[in-house]
Amino acid sequence: MSPLAFLVVAALTVVAALTVVLHRNPVHSALALVTTMCLLAVLFLGLDAQLIGFLQVIVYAGAIVVLFLFVIMLLNLERERRGLATPVVVGTATTGAAGLAVLIVRGLAGGAPPADAPVEARFGGVAAVAERLFTAYLLPFELTSLLLLVAVVGAVAIAKRRPS
Amino acid sequence: MLADAAIASAEAAFMILLMLQVMSLGLFFERKASALMQDRIGANRAAILGFAGLGLVNTLVADPIKFLLKEDVRIAGADRTLHALAPLVSLVPALAAFAVIPFGDVLVVGSRTIDLQAAHLDVGILYVLAMAALGVYGVVLGGWASNSRWSLLGGVRGSAQMISYEIAMGLALVGVVMTYNTLDLQEIARQQGRLLWGWLPAWGVLYQPLGFLVFFAAGVAESKRIPFDLPEGESELIAGYFTEYSGAKHLMFMMTDFVEVVLVAAMITTLFFGGWQVPWLARDGFHFPWGTVLALPGLLVTILQVTAFMVKTIFFTYLQVAIRFTLPRFRYDQLMRLGWQGLLPLALLNVGASALVLLLVGRAA
Numbered sequence: 001m002s003p004l005a006f007l008v009v010a011a012l013t014v015v016a017a018l019t020v021v022l023h024r025n026p027v028h029s030a031l032a033l034v035t036t037m038c039l040l041a042v043l044f045l046g047l048d049a050q051l052i053g054f055l056q057v058i059v060y061a062g063a064i065v066v067l068f069l070f071v072i073m074l075l076n077l078e079r080e081r082r083g084l085a086t087p088v089v090v091g092t093a094t095t096g097a098a099g100l101a102v103l104i105v106r107g108l109a110g111g112a113p114p115a116d117a118p119v120e121a122r123f124g125g126v127a128a129v130a131e132r133l134f135t136a137y138l139l140p141f142e143l144t145s146l147l148l149l150v151a152v153v154g155a156v157a158i159a160k161r162r163p164s
Numbered sequence: 165m166l167a168d169a170a171i172a173s174a175e176a177a178f179m180i181l182l183m184l185q186v187m188s189l190g191l192f193f194e195r196k197a198s199a200l201m202q203d204r205i206g207a208n209r210a211a212i213l214g215f216a217g218l219g220l221v222n223t224l225v226a227d228p229i230k231f232l233l234k235e236d237v238r239i240a241g242a243d244r245t246l247h248a249l250a251p252l253v254s255l256v257p258a259l260a261a262f263a264v265i266p267f268g269d270v271l272v273v274g275s276r277t278i279d280l281q282a283a284h285l286d287v288g289i290l291y292v293l294a295m296a297a298l299g300v301y302g303v304v305l306g307g308w309a310s311n312s313r314w315s316l317l318g319g320v321r322g323s324a325q326m327i328s329y330e331i332a333m334g335l336a337l338v339g340v341v342m343t344y345n346t347l348d349l350q351e352i353a354r355q356q357g358r359l360l361w362g363w364l365p366a367w368g369v370l371y372q373p374l375g376f377l378v379f380f381a382a383g384v385a386e387s388k389r390i391p392f393d394l395p396e397g398e399s400e401l402i403a404g405y406f407t408e409y410s411g412a413k414h415l416m417f418m419m420t421d422f423v424e425v426v427l428v429a430a431m432i433t434t435l436f437f438g439g440w441q442v443p444w445l446a447r448d449g450f451h452f453p454w455g456t457v458l459a460l461p462g463l464l465v466t467i468l469q470v471t472a473f474m475v476k477t478i479f480f481t482y483l484q485v486a487i488r489f490t491l492p493r494f495r496y497d498q499l500m501r502l503g504w505q506g507l508l509p510l511a512l513l514n515v516g517a518s519a520l521v522l523l524l525v526g527r528a529a
Binding site (some may be wrong): 027028031034038050051054055057058061062063066067069070073074125126 | 243246285286287290291293294296297298300301304305307308316319320323324327330347
């Protein structure tokens, strides 16, 4: 990915992400979130990570945010009311943002980023990712699937509970 | 570099035009083949200089012009931007999905060998799934932005249906990926050129019959047509998520339905029925199983392959129209039960069975 293309996509991503937080209409915010996800996918593609890029679109844009929209539509939310920014919320958010800024500055201060490493053949493809996943990272992978199974069982248990 | 970009653009344009032809043919089937099935005459009112062309003038010329000239109604209280955006969000991903579908083997021009596929993606199947997933937003937004209860209900139904059936669809494709060991659609089409026992073309449906059935059913559900057209069920919701659309925007929603029908047909063709493969046709001509060899020039072979891909896609488009006019509409609970308790377990079973067979028999190659 050329630096110019990266800068353009990155700037658009930041704008879309800001829209998610700043827009007053929840549906517009959710749409901005979809846009953010798709632009992140473009950044992944620019980094030769094809598989992650398309999974980003399928999982986040295609399923998770649709469910967000679904809930927003069912709840029939009106425009968000002003005055949600209580001192506690503002304080927590400011502290978090300041901490993140410190981390980013310290990371960048560590010297120039390494020059472009040569990309090995088949990098980022299904075969390469699957090989790592099923050899080096097998245990975390299986533990994650166990976690997901627990979440599914939990969701079913909650959905099945009848009001007494 | 520039030549590559030009070739890719030309291929994309060719593919889109090819598929739009199939789409309009599907529209024609919808009007006239349905009339034949229901023992009526069907569209025959429009004619140019007395030429009605069996209703072709009506369906291919008069209908679109009528749609484009209708008033674009502005709805009170609607979110104008999203209302206008929704048909585009619906149509564009559906058309973009065709980029990775191969429509022929290779075309040799001088020293250059052109792969007949607009975008050569290693993860072609995932790309199609991603585009199908993005199509949901058109339905959701159209339903929400119209400021109408009918539309909203249609949008909610549509999104729930599409998400549910996407899962069965994706799992049905896992079996195919296991069989061919690749996600690249061109590679899948090439591998289907092999022969079983020296005469039977090794098309995907022979290895994945269950996967084919699940994918077909889920595909019809994805295009939201009868028997899965709950999101736009006329008797309940007028036209569901596009109730409040008129003119060209309404046409775009209708067109999306048909583009999706053709997309499902093209995917079925590519994954299960050999794609552009003509039985016994190799790059240098026919090699018949009884030993006869009929050499053909490369260009003719390519034309035959593109024609074969077209014919197969048209057949599956027609089959979907015929299904539409054969089955009644489901109830919503039946629809959900079929998706989650019918197709999903079948798709999982297919994955398990495919794995077992591959383990015991080994790969087909």
